[in-house]
Amino acid sequence: MTKMLDSKIPEGPLAEKWTSHKNNINLVNPANKRLIDVIVVGTGLAGSSAAASLGEMGYNVKAFCFQDSPRRAHSIAAQGGINAAKNYQNDGDSVYRLFYDTVKGGDYRSREGNVHRLAEVSTNIIDQCVAQGVPFAREYGGLLDNRSFGGVQVSRTFYAKGQTGQQLLLGAYSALSRQISKGKVEMFTRHEMMDVVMVDGKCRGIIARNLVTGELERHAAHAVVLASGGYGNVFFLSTNAMGSNVSASWKAHKKGAFMANPCFTQIHPTCIPVSGEHQSKLTLMSESLRNDGRIWVPAKKEDAEAIRKGTKQAIEIAEEDRDYYLERRYPAFGNLVPRDVASRAAKERCDAGFGVNETGEAVFLDYASAIQRYGKTEGNIRGLKNPSSTEITELGKQVVKAKYGNLFDMYKQIAADDPYESPMKIYPAVHYTMGGLWVDYNLMTSVPGLYAAGEANFSDHGANRLGASALMQGLADGYFVLPYTIGDYLSQDIRTGGISTDSAEFNEAEKEVKERINHLINNNGTKPVDDFHRRLGRIMWNECGMSRNAEGLNKAIEDIRLLRAEFWADVRVPGSDDGFNPELDKAGRVADLLELGELMCKDALEREESCGGHFREEHQTPEGEALRDDEQFTFVSAWEYTGDPKEAKLHKEELRFENIELKQRSYK
C-alpha cells in the first residue's frame, strides 16, 4: 500500500469551498487561450457541454465521437429528469438537502466537497438550459413543473416528458454546434480514440481512428478530457447503447490513470425483462414511473405459478392477495426507495419464487390505482358531476398518457402488452456505473493533463446514484466545473507552444495501436466478437451483479481470464482495417471489457462490506439489508494498472465526513 491519494479538496467551510477555489486558481487570459489546444473525447452531456464551454472561452477544441453525429451520444436516452435545488415547489428543498440526499443515497462513499459543489451548481443548469430553449415541462401558470424521484422526499426533478436526456443533450449539442460554426471547435464524428499519448509525464494527445476510412490519426493537445461515458456494457445486456464502451477510459488506465471503485454498478429496478437468447440490449422504464406506479407480486406462491403458466392474469388477483413489497418493507419511502434497494427487493421476491413471467424474473408495476386517482382529480377539475367509473378511468388514462405516454408506448411496442389495461412487467437491469476514472477535485485523473467528466469519472455518486442525478452531474462537470478547473493546469502551458505529433511518443503509440488492429484483423479465429461479449456478460451478471460473494468472484476472475485468452486465440474479425468495419470497432471494445471485467471482480472481492449497489452476501443484516463497514472501508479504491488486471495495485483515498454523520441508511 502506498500513501493516501490527495483529492485536493479545498480547505474551508463546505459551502465556501467551490467559491473560494474558483477565486484562488490560476486563470488563462483570453489572448493566451488562443494558444492552447484541448481535446474532448465523447459528446454526451459532459463532453458536448465541456467542448462548447471551452470553445466559447477561447481554447482551440477538437471534439471526437464514434457516432455519426455528436447528437447521438447515449445521454440522449436518459428519460426521467434532472435534479436541481431550486425549491420551486416550496417543499423545503435546498442546496444542503440535495447534497445530503446525494451523499446518503450514495451510501456514504462519495466526497462531501464534490457533492456539495454539484448541488450548488445544479440551479445554474436549469437557468442555462431554459436560456438555450430547452422545452422543459411547465404548469398551467407557465412556470416549470417538477416531479419526485427515488430516494428523496422533495420534488426537485425537472423534466421534459420521458425524454429529458434528449432535450438536454440537444441543448448541449446546439451550444456545441454554435462553437463549431464559429470554428472554435473542430468536430470529428465517426472517430474512435485508440490511445492517449504521454509526453514527459503529461497527457499530450491521442491516437484516433477514422471509422469510415480506417486511417489512424494523431491529434496533439495541451490537455485531454475524457467524457466517454460508463462501462455498463461489460454485462453485455444493459440499458447502455450498443456502442457504449470503456475503451477510452481503459486506455487511459493502462497509461497510468487510476480506476476508482470499478465494482460500483447501478442495477436499475425498472427495466423491461429479458425475452430470450437473441436479446441484444435492455430497455429502461423511467424511474419516474415509480412516482405513480405501485410495485407488487402475488402474495401466494400458487398465484405466481398460475401467472407464470399463463392460466391466471394479474388483474384477477384480489387486492388482499397482492404483496406490495416495497410499501410493506419500506413504509417511509414506499415505491420511491433508492434504486439499489428496489432492485434487491425485486430479486429477493423472484428468488423466493414469486416472479411473474415465464422466466420467473419479473415483478408488476401497476398503474390501475394511479389511473383512478388522477381520473377523480381530473373529473373535479373539469367540474363533472358524479362521473361514472368508465369516465373516471378514461380521464385517468388521459392524465397518465400526458405524463408518461412515450414510456407506455415504448413498453407496448416491446412487450406487445397494453400497460393502460394490465400492469407492466419489470425487472432490474444494469444501467449506470458509479465507478470510473479516479479524479481529484479539479476533475484531473492521476495523469497530469488528463481529465475525466460525467459518467466516465467516479466522483459524485458514491456506491449508488440517485435518479435524475446523472444528467445533473454530466452538465455540471461540462458547463460549470471543468472549464474553470482546467485553466489552473493550462496556465502553465501559455508558453509551451503547439505540441508536435512528430515525436517518438506519438510514433510509439501509433505503432502499438496498429499492431493490435493487425492482430485482430488477421486472427482468423472461428467465433464472432458477440459470442465472447455475451459470455463475458453472463459471468459478470451472475457473479458481479446484484449480489456477490467471495467464491463466485474468485471463480469469475478465473473464468474471465480463460475467456480473454480464448478471445485473442479464436475471435474472428471479418473484413479489413482500411474501411468501414463495425465488427473491428466492436472487437477492440470487447477486448478492453474483457480486462475491465476482471478488475471489477477484484475490486468487488476486496471490498468486504455491502454498500449501495455493491452487495456482498457475507455482509448483510438479519433482515437482508446491506451492512456497511465504515471502520474499514470509508475510502475510495483506486487501482493502478501494472500490466495485468490481476496484479492491479490498490491506492486508497480516505473519505472524510465533516458535515454529515455516517448512519445506517434506512428508508423504513
Added chain:
Amino acid sequence: MDLTLNVWRQNGPEDKGRMEAYPVFGVSPDMSFLEMIDMLNDQIIRDGGDPIAFDHDCREGICGMCSMFINGEAHGPGRGVTTCQLHMRSFKDGDEITIEPWRASAFPVVKDLAVDRSAFDRIIQSGGYVSVNTSGETLDANAIPVPKPVADEAFSAATCIGCGACVASCKNASAMLFVSAKVSQFALLPQGQPERASRVKRMVDQMDEEGFGNCTNTGACAVECPKGIDLSNIARMNRDFLKASADGE
C-alpha cells in the same frame, strides 16, 4: 419463422451496389428487427463472409442512428417507431423483406445500409441554436413564464431525433420536416425570438446548399416520421422564411 431478406450491398459511396438475397431461419417474433439482422450477421461471419453494415446505437428509438428502408418504408411498417423498435411479430413466416439504405444524394452511402447524414449537423450549425453563452449566469429559469400549450408544442417539435426518415420518404428528398422542427422549437419559445428571422434564413439556405429537394406538400415525411413531427411545422417555417425575406433578412 423463416424469411428471405433482399439487402442492398454497396461497398462505399463510389461502388455501384446491388441487391443480395439472404435466407434467415428460426426468427422469433419477440426479436427486434435489428436483432434479426444481428443473427444473420453472426451466421455470415461464421461462414467467412462480409457482414451487412448498418447504423444503430441506443436500440430504444431515441438516438436516431438506425436508418433502414424496409419494404419501401422508412423504418418499415408500423407508425411511430424506429427500425430498432420494430419487432419481428410485424412479419409472418415466409415473408420476403427488402432492405435498402436512406436514398438521397445529400446522404451518400458509407457502406451497405449506413449513410452519411452530416448534412443535418451542418444545417444545425448554420443557426439551430440560441446564441447564449454557457456561463449559467442567465435569468432565473422561472423569470419568463411560457404558456403550457406553447411549451408543449415547442417540445413536440423538439422531439425530432434527426434520423432522416423524412428525407428518405420524400420523393424530392426534402429535409423540410427536419429543418422546420428545429425552426419551430425556437420560433415558439420566447428565448428563440431575437434570432428568429436570421435563424430561419440561414438554416433554409444551408438546407438548399446541401442538395436537399423542395417540398411539394405530399406529406409522406410526416406519415413516416417515427416521432410524429407535424406538417404544420413546415407551414410555420415557410411563413417565417417569407416574413424574414420580406423584412430584408
